[in-house]
Amino acid sequence: MTAKPRVAALEGWFTLDEHEPRLLGSRCRQCGTCYFPKQTTYCRNPACDSTEFDEVPLSRRGRVWSCTNAEYKPPEPYVAAEPFEPFTIAAVELEAERMVVLGQVVTGVSVTDLRVGQEMELVLDTLYGDAESDKLIWKWKPAG
Amino acid sequence: MGKEIAILGVGMHPWGKWGRNFVEYGLHAARAAIADAGVRWQDIRFVSGAATMRCGYPGYVAGATFAQALGWQGAEVNTSYAACASGSQALAAARAKILAGECEVALVVGADTTPKGFLAPAKGYRPDDPDWVRFLIGITNPSYFALYARRRMDLYGDTEDDFGLVKIKNSEHGFTNPNARYRKKFTMDDVHASPMVAHPLRLLQICATSDGGAALVVSSLDYARRIGRGDAVRVAAVSTVTPTFANEVLEMPDIATDSAAAAAIETHRFRASLPVKAYEEAGISPRDVDVAEVYDLSSALELDWMEDLQLCGRGEAASLVRAGETRIGGRIPVNPSGGLACFGEAVPAQALAQVCELTWQLRGACAERQVEGARVGVTANQGLFGHGSSVIVTR
Known part of the structure; x- marks a missing residue:
C-alpha cells in the first residue's frame, strides 16, 4: 500500500517544501506593504495607489500574539475527524512583516503549553484526508 | 453643542x-x-x-x-x-x-x-473569501474573542475568574430588566461548571443570538x-469611524492582520478610536462618564471596552471589576442593562437598545438597576468589516 499523495488544501497559499515551508504573500511594488492572503489588484495603504505586486514568501518564524483552542467541532467547510479531536490555535506575529497570522497548532501542543511572546515556526501538516489525497495546511509549532 | x-x-x-x-x-x-x-x-x-x-x-x-x-x-x-x-x-x-x-x-x-x-458560511469552494477560509481551518467566532481574552491573561495577568466576575455582575444587573432574555443570577460555581468552548472562554461567557x-x-x-x-x-455624539491602516489587531473574519512594515501602526486601535471621535464631538472627557453600555460579545471583551473607552488605563479593567467599581453603585457602572450577557445579540436592534437603556438611566427610570445621578452615558459596539459605533447621551 502506497502513501496517499499530499496536496495543498489551499492552492498557492504556501510552498510545499516539507522541511522549510513558507506562506506565500504579496508585496506592493510601490510602498512595500506585505499582504497575506495575497493582494494582487489594489494596495490598501491609504497613502498608496499601486496596482502592482510581487509574490513574496513570508517569514517562517514569529512570536505568539495570542492562542486559544477549539473544544467543539467547527461547522463546514471544516472537515472533522470522528470522533472530533480538539485542536489548539495560535495567532503568530511575524517580526519583519509586522503582521499577525492565524493557524492551527500541531497536535500534541496544548493551549496551556503556549505563552504570548513564545517563538513559533511554520510547518506543514494534514488538515484532513479523503480517498484521493491528504490535504495539507500550514500549522504553527513551538520553535525547536 | x-x-x-x-x-x-x-x-x-x-x-x-x-x-x-x-x-x-x-x-x-x-x-x-x-x-x-x-x-x-x-x-x-x-x-x-x-x-x-x-x-x-x-x-x-x-x-x-x-x-x-x-x-x-x-x-x-x-x-x-x-x-x-x-x-x-x-x-x-x-x-x-x-x-x-x-x-x-x-x-x-x-x-x-x-x-x-451556529452561523455558518455559504457553501462551495471559495478560497477568495476569508470568511470561508477561516472556517476551513477551524476558526469560529468564539476563537477571536478567546484570542483577545487569552492575550489579556498573558499581558495583564487577568484570570479566568476575572472574566467570570464580569458574567456574574452582568447577570445581577439584568436580573430585574423586563427586556432581558436571560434573567438568572449566576455564581462562580455556575461559571466553572459551564463547558469550555474556546480556552479561556466558557459557554456562559459567550453571547447568544436573540x-x-x-x-x-x-x-x-x-x-x-x-x-x-x-x-x-x-x-451629544455619534461616532461610526472605520479603522485606520495598518490595524494591528486581528479582526474577525480575517486570517491575518494588515502588515505595518511599510505604513506605521496608528496610535489608536480600532475599538479605541471609536470613542475618541465621540468624546471630541460631545466636548467631554472620559472622566465625565457616569455609565457605559458596552458590547460584551464575551465577558472578557467588556474589559477591553472599558480600556478602549478610557474609563481606566490599559490593563487596569480587571482590578476595577474585582473591586466592584463596575457594579451599579460603583464608581463607573458598566452594562446596567445586563449587557449582551443577559440579552444575546439581536444585531440591528442592539446598538439602539444600548441607547434606550442609557436614556432610561439618565431619566432615572430604571428602578432596581438605576445608576444614581447619571447625567452622561456612553455606548460602544463593534461589528464585522470595519463597522463600529460609540454614542454619547447627556442630560
Whole structure:
C-alpha cells in the first residue's frame, strides 16, 4: 500500500517544501506593504495607489500574539475527524512583516503549553484526508 | 453643542427566541417609542431603519417595512446596514436629517429574528473569501474573542475568574430588566461548571443570538422645547469611524492582520478610536462618564471596552471589576442593562437598545438597576468589516 499523495488544501497559499515551508504573500511594488492572503489588484495603504505586486514568501518564524483552542467541532467547510479531536490555535506575529497570522497548532501542543511572546515556526501538516489525497495546511509549532 | 438632538421617546420589544417575524418586534418597539415621545405617528417625517439580514427583502428595506407596518403616511424612509453598528448608523442618518433642518422629528428602528444554531458560511469552494477560509481551518467566532481574552491573561495577568466576575455582575444587573432574555443570577460555581468552548472562554461567557426590537423617537432641540420636552435626554455624539491602516489587531473574519512594515501602526486601535471621535464631538472627557453600555460579545471583551473607552488605563479593567467599581453603585457602572450577557445579540436592534437603556438611566427610570445621578452615558459596539459605533447621551 502506497502513501496517499499530499496536496495543498489551499492552492498557492504556501510552498510545499516539507522541511522549510513558507506562506506565500504579496508585496506592493510601490510602498512595500506585505499582504497575506495575497493582494494582487489594489494596495490598501491609504497613502498608496499601486496596482502592482510581487509574490513574496513570508517569514517562517514569529512570536505568539495570542492562542486559544477549539473544544467543539467547527461547522463546514471544516472537515472533522470522528470522533472530533480538539485542536489548539495560535495567532503568530511575524517580526519583519509586522503582521499577525492565524493557524492551527500541531497536535500534541496544548493551549496551556503556549505563552504570548513564545517563538513559533511554520510547518506543514494534514488538515484532513479523503480517498484521493491528504490535504495539507500550514500549522504553527513551538520553535525547536 | 450645535450637534445635539433630543431623544423624545424610547421603546423595546423584549429579547428572546420568540420565532416570530422581525416586523412584529420592530412595530412593537416603534409604537412604544412613539407613545413614550407623546407625538403622533403622522408627525414623524423620517423613518430610519437598521437593516435585518437573513429575513429576506423586507429586512433589506427595513425603514420602509416598518413605515408600511405603522401605516404609510408619506414620511421619507432610509435603511442602514453596518453589521452590529447598523442601529447607530440609522440614528446617524436621522440626526443628519434633523441637523440639516430637513425634518424635525424622526423614528429610528431595528429588529431581528435569528436562526437556530451556529452561523455558518455559504457553501462551495471559495478560497477568495476569508470568511470561508477561516472556517476551513477551524476558526469560529468564539476563537477571536478567546484570542483577545487569552492575550489579556498573558499581558495583564487577568484570570479566568476575572472574566467570570464580569458574567456574574452582568447577570445581577439584568436580573430585574423586563427586556432581558436571560434573567438568572449566576455564581462562580455556575461559571466553572459551564463547558469550555474556546480556552479561556466558557459557554456562559459567550453571547447568544436573540430576537428583539428597539426604537427611538428623536427630534431637533427646538421641536422638543416647543412640545414642552426641552429637558429631554440628548444625543451629544455619534461616532461610526472605520479603522485606520495598518490595524494591528486581528479582526474577525480575517486570517491575518494588515502588515505595518511599510505604513506605521496608528496610535489608536480600532475599538479605541471609536470613542475618541465621540468624546471630541460631545466636548467631554472620559472622566465625565457616569455609565457605559458596552458590547460584551464575551465577558472578557467588556474589559477591553472599558480600556478602549478610557474609563481606566490599559490593563487596569480587571482590578476595577474585582473591586466592584463596575457594579451599579460603583464608581463607573458598566452594562446596567445586563449587557449582551443577559440579552444575546439581536444585531440591528442592539446598538439602539444600548441607547434606550442609557436614556432610561439618565431619566432615572430604571428602578432596581438605576445608576444614581447619571447625567452622561456612553455606548460602544463593534461589528464585522470595519463597522463600529460609540454614542454619547447627556442630560
